[in-house]
Amino acid sequence: MTRPMDAVTDDAAVAPWLVRLGARAMRCSAGCRGATVFLRCPGGEALGTATHPDLAVLAALQEDTGEGPCVEAARSLRTVAAVDLVAEARWPHFRVAALERGLRACTAVPVLAGGATATVTLYAFRPWRLTAPDREAVTVLAEETVAGLLRERARTGAEAEAEQLRTAMLSRAVIDQAIGIVTHLLDCAPDRAFDVLRVLSQRTNRKLSAVAAQIVRAKGRGSTRELRRLLDEVRAGAA
Structure with a gap:
């Protein structure tokens, strides 16, 4: 069917x-x-x-x-x-x-x-x-239609891929900014700051990019205590 x-x-x-x-x-x-x-x-x-x-x-x-x-x-x-x-x-x-x-x-x-x-x-x-001429005309019309659809498919696919790449780049930039803020607030290494963001993402069941965006918007204000507690957990787990 x-x-x-x-x-x-x-x-x-x-x-x-x-x-x-x-x-x-x-x-x-x-x-x-x-x-x-x-x-x-x-x-x-x-x-x-x-x-x-x-x-x-x-x-x-x-x-x-x-x-x-x-x-x-x-x-x-x-x-x-x-x-x-x-x-x-x-x-x-x-x-x-x-x-x-x-x-x-x-x-x-x-x-x-x-x-x-x-x-x-x-x-x-x-x-x-x-008739043969009519058959040839139908064939040409069908070929043109399929070719047009395939071109449309390629264009749509390229646009979707570009949008995905743009979104990924924006997310990466926001995460990097959040890492910088957490590194400064907690006076820790960037990899530890990333671990803190990752744990916070898991605990709140939110995407890492969403967690990072919230920290960037607030510039870390109001979350220092929670972030420090998570950092202690990360360090304890790595010990």
Whole structure:
């Protein structure tokens, strides 16, 4: 069953790309009356969109049963077509479900880019064949969409990494300031001051950076007695 795709971005960010791809693929495919887009990333995460609820049901059915044009196209990386489902012997479960919804033909076009596979499946209400030029247009659209998503993923990842680094640097600076204050207040070595902050963090169940920030804000005022007691404990434990 399809599950949320969080390896690229969250669903809210990815879905509009796939919706636009399905709509554009329909417009450039004469005779097509509906489309589904299924995207699977290298880590296995996947997301699908459909232009109609009935088509979403068909996409889910294919994932559940492991049969159907979309699944076969993604597996083989070849375009898979059924010109008339009435005469189609493949995919019995999919065939019945599609015909019950008035669908007579479909074509699944897969693309592979950056390790991600996108499959655009187009549907028609009468016997129909996707022309070669239209297939090429759908392929180009799908490749552009996957490439755009991967670029967005890289940008978002780089921004998140930069923010994490910035936060770590700020935390380190605050901890260093707190060590300096405790060293001065208790007239001890910096490594002992750090041990005092660490023990205080454990005792209060707060992050070390939060403990350090509080000491820096107060400049150590009001906490000298407690800090000295902790220093005595640290020294006793090291003895």
